[in-house]
Amino acid sequence: MMHGLVGILFLFNAIGAYHEPHPSYAMSGFFLVLGLVSVALPFVLRRFRNFTQVNTMARVFQAFACFSGSLYFLSHSKPDIAVLLLAVGIGVAYVGYAEHKIMQPAFAKLDMTGITLPTTFSEKLFPWTDLQNAVVRNDLFTVDFKNNKILQLEILDDLPATERDTINEYCQGRL
Missing domain, CATH: 2.30.29 (PH-domain like)
Structure with a gap:
């Protein structure tokens, strides 16, 4: 579910990057592709044999995209979106680390x-x-x-x- 929510955020970022006086088509396309992949990921994630590795790498990539998107929107004079993406990036990184630790085998x-x-x-x-x-x-x-x-x-x-x-x-x- 979290992948889908982050994917929807990336789709909104694609709209925000496109609706500028001088839109960046590369950044808009990047957010569009990443948003669609993130929304589709929960539906295909269980098909992977190495579920934990794919899930962890998806979280790392989503956190990196949030941090880089934060820098992009900050450089385009949109600090409110930049702060939101920074907070979401920290949250996604935290959730990714917690999921990675939870998925590890436990030994008593x-x-x-x-x-x-x-x-x-x-x-x-x-x-x-x-x-x-x-x-x-x-x-x-x-x-x-x-x-x-x-x-x-x-x-x-x-x-x-x-x-x-x-x-x-x-x-x-x-x-």
């Missing part, structure tokens, strides 16, 4: 201090003293907290029964 780390799980921008440590139970069962890693909250993470790799039992024994030994 079990050690002497507790269970460390990745978050969007850092890692969070859940000490063993805060946990009531931690178990691997049916391709789910379930963490039960003492405050009656439960966290379940899907295990994407096939764990052999011996490794699953080893993890469960380790968790029970720490609790």
